Amino acid sequence: MNTNYYIGIDLGGSHAAIGLVDDSGNIIAESTLKTQEYKEAADFVEATANAIETLLLSNNIGKNLKGIGIGAPNGNFFNGSIENAPNLPWKGFVPLADMLEKRLNLCPVKLTNDANAAAIGELKFGIAKTEGIRDFIMITLGTGLGSGVVVDGKLVYGHDGFAGELGHSLVSMNGGRLCKCGRQGCLERYASATGLAISAEEALEKSENSMLLAKKGNLSAFDVAEAALAGDKLALKVFDDTAKVLAFVLANATTVTSPAAFIFFGGLANAGELLLSPLRSYFDQYISTVYSGKVRMILSSIPKNHAAVLGAAALVIEH
Amino acid sequence: MNTNYYIGIDLGGSHAAIGLVDDSGNIIAESTLKTQEYKEAADFVEATANAIETLLLSNNIGKNLKGIGIGAPNGNFFNGSIENAPNLPWKGFVPLADMLEKRLNLCPVKLTNDANAAAIGELKFGIAKTEGIRDFIMITLGTGLGSGVVVDGKLVYGHDGFAGELGHSLVSMNGGRLCKCGRQGCLERYASATGLAISAEEALEKSENSMLLAKKGNLSAFDVAEAALAGDKLALKVFDDTAKVLAFVLANATTVTSPAAFIFFGGLANAGELLLSPLRSYFDQYISTVYSGKVRMILSSIPKNHAAVLGAAALVIEH
Numbered sequence: 001m002n003t004n005y006y007i008g009i010d011l012g013g014s015h016a017a018i019g020l021v022d023d024s025g026n027i028i029a030e031s032t033l034k035t036q037e038y039k040e041a042a043d044f045v046e047a048t049a050n051a052i053e054t055l056l057l058s059n060n061i062g063k064n065l066k067g068i069g070i071g072a073p074n075g076n077f078f079n080g081s082i083e084n085a086p087n088l089p090w091k092g093f094v095p096l097a098d099m100l101e102k103r104l105n106l107c108p109v110k111l112t113n114d115a116n117a118a119a120i121g122e123l124k125f126g127i128a129k130t131e132g133i134r135d136f137i138m139i140t141l142g143t144g145l146g147s148g149v150v151v152d153g154k155l156v157y158g159h160d161g162f163a164g165e166l167g168h169s170l171v172s173m174n175g176g177r178l179c180k181c182g183r184q185g186c187l188e189r190y191a192s193a194t195g196l197a198i199s200a201e202e203a204l205e206k207s208e209n210s211m212l213l214a215k216k217g218n219l220s221a222f223d224v225a226e227a228a229l230a231g232d233k234l235a236l237k238v239f240d241d242t243a244k245v246l247a248f249v250l251a252n253a254t255t256v257t258s259p260a261a262f263i264f265f266g267g268l269a270n271a272g273e274l275l276l277s278p279l280r281s282y283f284d285q286y287i288s289t290v291y292s293g294k295v296r297m298i299l300s301s302i303p304k305n306h307a308a309v310l311g312a313a314a315l316v317i318e319h
Numbered sequence: 320m321n322t323n324y325y326i327g328i329d330l331g332g333s334h335a336a337i338g339l340v341d342d343s344g345n346i347i348a349e350s351t352l353k354t355q356e357y358k359e360a361a362d363f364v365e366a367t368a369n370a371i372e373t374l375l376l377s378n379n380i381g382k383n384l385k386g387i388g389i390g391a392p393n394g395n396f397f398n399g400s401i402e403n404a405p406n407l408p409w410k411g412f413v414p415l416a417d418m419l420e421k422r423l424n425l426c427p428v429k430l431t432n433d434a435n436a437a438a439i440g441e442l443k444f445g446i447a448k449t450e451g452i453r454d455f456i457m458i459t460l461g462t463g464l465g466s467g468v469v470v471d472g473k474l475v476y477g478h479d480g481f482a483g484e485l486g487h488s489l490v491s492m493n494g495g496r497l498c499k500c501g502r503q504g505c506l507e508r509y510a511s512a513t514g515l516a517i518s519a520e521e522a523l524e525k526s527e528n529s530m531l532l533a534k535k536g537n538l539s540a541f542d543v544a545e546a547a548l549a550g551d552k553l554a555l556k557v558f559d560d561t562a563k564v565l566a567f568v569l570a571n572a573t574t575v576t577s578p579a580a581f582i583f584f585g586g587l588a589n590a591g592e593l594l595l596s597p598l599r600s601y602f603d604q605y606i607s608t609v610y611s612g613k614v615r616m617i618l619s620s621i622p623k624n625h626a627a628v629l630g631a632a633a634l635v636i637e638h
Binding site: 074083084133134135137147149151152156157158159160161162163164165166167168169170171172173181182183186244245248249251252253255256257258259260286288289290291294 | 393402403452453454456466468470471473475476477478479480481482483484485486487488489490491492500501502505563564567568570571572574575576577578579605607608609610613
């Protein structure tokens, strides 16, 4: 029997990972594009189509490509489009699934929120599958903060396809950091690689004692994590503050769907216990008694980026 | 063909409404108990059983009673119990469904969160049914604030049966009013009949110009609504402040399940546009662009208390 193949695309604010996936969820080969290099969506579609054609040729996949799934920020499963994604170079309404389907003319193309795709990946191939977790919220910590909400083993889309945007929950009634979405105080301006670096820069303004001072003005989340692991007090305080705002929003989200777990992945999730340990502690303070001790904070068991690629592919494996 | 009958019980912090319901969702007859008069759960079960027996006798219902459904604060559908309900006189774990089923020995008894029951009632007999709304969050504004989350036409229970407790979402990371649940800053301490009265009392401490001054120290939410309708500025400001905290929590909940509507009922919901008008205005400020103009704030179309009674009955009409 012939193996069927699928393409899963994880479209992020900085990179797009394009994976060739088989029926069993193995990633056979992968390409990467730099998202910000494509000022027009049409240019990105062309580059993506070329990358897919190269993957198919070099892996000798002919007519066995059965579908292409895309996980994208602000992606809408219902119409296959991206709408007003703050972290992408293309503004307004971009019917990406239709554009790629027409350009390639090979197979159906489906699209959803990148974090929704990660959640589906986790459900079908990750820790949610291996541990039988049917109610969870996936949190992807990259350039921004994405989320995918799973209730009773099914992804929640909401009435318009835009459920699971916890990155745009507000951390306060009274404003906060300006977000690319135009409002003040969105969670992802604090709890993301970008947010962590901003918090560290702000802390450095008031401090003369941190190993991060040498990189002041040019900090990355990786720098902050490295300093925290080395015991730098300012860096540890930045992780603590980040965990606090994240715990606040996750505790309130828990009152909506009562998940058994929050599952984390993405660049900042690689910081692991640096973030999860204070997160659990603040979550315990913020959460209502009825949920106490019931909600796990765990890392994705799928290697970095693969959850989103596998989840995107799973969109079409299902269809 | 014989009509089947069901009992729906709406158990609230101050009153319990016990309704005799037919297949079509008509409430044939109703009894009411004062919850706080029963210091032990067993006494409440006995009084409830007596009230049900009286309803059955006086309406000549014999063997056609097919089930009893209960909507109760902190009610858990999975095990038919109430756990640590802050607004009820019975503490700890109360297996109310089992207790009533054994006492009556007539038919199965099911139990869920009171607001979940209201949501089911709305879905089967209310505005959600007539307008075809399949994704919504029910908000019950009584002594406390209850909620029931509906996704794609199904009630969300969560992994432990405790989804939909927005009354215990926090309005701030930095504390607030002490809640009966032991934490500080729970939404229901602001947005509920109790919360509104507390807000008015607080405002009166700093004011010498309000028609509410005469009732200072003994205010009800009804007094505040009456004064607001008469144009009292302090009372209007209290409604505005209440709408603001409620809008904050509802906007953040929207990022989780993206509902098409919030549907309100309960004592405070009877204030109607006094609350909903500023609520819509603050919600527009707090909500992310992707949801702008999509989320309706509407009142239940089922008469007061009936949504919860019908929803509770619907629990067993389904089974």
